[in-house]
Amino acid sequence: MARPRKSQKPLPPGRFGIPWLGETLAIIRSNHGFYKDRLEKYGPIFKTRLFGNSFVVFSGHEAFHVFATDERIVRGDADPISAEHIFLNSLALIDGPEHHVRKAVMLRAVGFRSAIASYLPRMQELFERTIDPWLETGTVVDARKDLQRFAARLTGALYTGDLSEEHAAEMDRHLANMREAFMTLPVPIPGTTYGRAIAGRKRMDEIIGDAIDAHAKGGYDDIVSRMIDAARGSDVPLDDLRGDVRHLIFAGQGGYFVPLTLTTMILGQHPDIMERARAEVLEISPDGPITMEQIERMEYLEQISKEVRRYFAMNSATFFGRVQEEMEVAGYRIPKGWGAMGGIHINMRNPDVFVDPDRFDPDRFQAVREAALPPGSYVPHGDGQATHHRCPGENIVTVAVKVYLTLLLRKVEWTIPAQDLTLTNELFPLPASGLTVNFRAHVPVAG
Template sequence: MTASKAAQKPLPPGRFGMPWLGETLAIIKNNHGFYKDRLAKYGPIFRTRLFGNSFVVFSGHEAFHVFATDPRIVRGDADPISAEQIFLNSLALIDGVEHHTRKAVMLRAVGYRSAIASYLPVMQELLEQTIDPWLEAGTGADLRADLQRYAARLTGALYTGDRTEEHAAELDVNLANMREAFMTLPLPLPGTKYGKAIASRKRVDEIIDEALRTHLAGGYDDIVSRMIVAATEADVPIENLRGDIRHLIFAGQGGYFVPLTLTTLVVGQHPDIMERARAEVREISPDGAITMEQIERMEYLEQISKEVRRYFAMNSATFFGRVQEDMEVAGYRIPKGWGAIGGIHINMRNPDVFPDPDRFDPDRFLPTREAALPPGSYVPHGDGQATHHRCPGENIVTVAVKVYLTLLLRRAEWSIPEQDLTLTNELFPLPASGLTVRFREHVAIAD
């Protein structure tokens, strides 16, 4: 379409709000609610003003796919200061050849089957340490806290080489502070949430710098050592890895404890799903070390893991982009220079693609049904090519959920007692109670 014809198209519906500030306070106050409310009011494509910039939010599978793959939308130069400071020097904020090169380095360490397989033993070991006290006591009083600490322990095992509990506790606190940066005004004053977030980011950088120094001396086989090898082969300076490792650690913390907590909740609420999953575990991996071959055969557990990421509001939106030239999407004019956002969670509640979207149904991801999904529809980790802006941790998160469910289903069944299950208003919404679960030993009935 020519620029003159595009100029005749209407702007997307929506409102800009106050000068400069626009709707910034609304998105800080309720990140997920912001997108949900405007989807209901304006439809899947709408305009807004955030942090002094005019933006278009893309949802609906066709528009989201355009956002993720059209070269006229370039990442970086549009993100809020909180993202720029927490993800400083990270590939999330750049595009082009450098991004693709550094992303390939990252994928070598967290995206490849061989790499993930090498992490399975420590993943299983640390999960068993987390789960055993629940099953011995018959309850997990605060699964969120326990699984959050598990994620911090795994970070120590896979990134820094420090497996002490003191190190895990320090990582846990600092990463929690960093998450708060996205839920408050970006005022970097001592004592404020944002000030603590920036201080914690600096401390995490110090931890990463020390890990890089020790790993360069050799003797490790983990994510950082694999990134060093891949970076050396690709002529990527080692100092450029700091921001990308920080990004992985930050995303991985939430990428583990959030889906594991929500998986426990929703499977506990659906005994039929629990027993169907247990039958698969008993057939494929009833005991012992869990292997990648077993993981890959667990089709129903994979369906559960994917439906958890569709159903729950884990990611509200992508990192932001910038429109490089006038374009037209779904009959709307998108002017050059506007910001662009992919609306992740609202996109996966599209009833045209996912009928009855408020129902939890792992069978949405039966292989034949998943193959029929249009591009841009199932996007918890983004869309497009792996070496572009799709999350590199997609496969390892799937494996983590499968390992976790396997270990639980081998030994226990569980239920969710009455408690406050209202999802919190935070970057990754979770039950307000922290999630209390009642466990009991599973007794197999003889055939």
């Protein structure tokens, strides 16, 4: 039998760096800067070598959509050691039918409207507990720290059932250590940054295991109880939920406090956007409990939420995949066996899709304009079908940002005083200052 003819197309531009390590140290030193620098040098599709593997990075909406939907690229088997350790036994590292079934279980708990609606009262209560002291004092030092603690409290309310401040502090500490796993060499020596990350993951597994055991006996209505109900209805073993719950908790911690912090900063810098958002809030939900019906009517707040996730570098890249057979993308040959990933943030700075991409403009997501976006262009949570590798928390994060803004805009306006707003080199870059905010009561202008 004749051997398949190899494509004559060129490999993507880029460089492999030093033997085995390739450009691994460069991506550890500056996760987001790595993708930005290579986009400027080589264009939206480029090759590199990371962790001993040759990789191609897909960006540009057409190439990103191929990465997310083409069956010749299978997730798992190419992720760095840090991802394998932190996301051990989670669906982030598998593909195929098992992934889709377990993802459907997850969506029942965090993706469905009815589930999110049931969490709203607890979310509003915890937001008020976080922001009411801000409104009383007028100045907040390190809003990032307070919002990060809010996210840990929400984890207790929606996953473990432990509402104590001690529990929130412990969750906050372990999750922060786990994030650091991606910013250092993966050498699990006790007492080192990576050693603390692995210790944190192991402790989180104990907490989650206890929570699943308790929830399995009944008496809860939260994310874990809904996942257990969905798993029992689809024959997914409860043991499989442990890694998936850890994945949700890890992603949710950053998925809440990072956009909340950045939303606070950007609206403080754009009073015109703040006032337009306030007008919508006061028309639709001026006081009292916030409902899903009100949330769904707040179109401008949704535009802000989406533009925050497009504008800021919250996720640099997807989980990694492996090319199962040689393929061609945008005129380049991608060999079988290469690793593959989607460049998330650089993809959403594509001037061919987002005019003047360095400008913060929520009107990009007006319904008509959003509907005209090509597939693969707006991808802060990935791309493709919901039961595949698209992040299941997309809707609940949008709701959280809208609830947060509603509670603030009902009462106050704010400004951002002079401080170091340089974004840090963390997994999720945030202002170096932590974000100091000056609040004052909103006084309506007489008509």
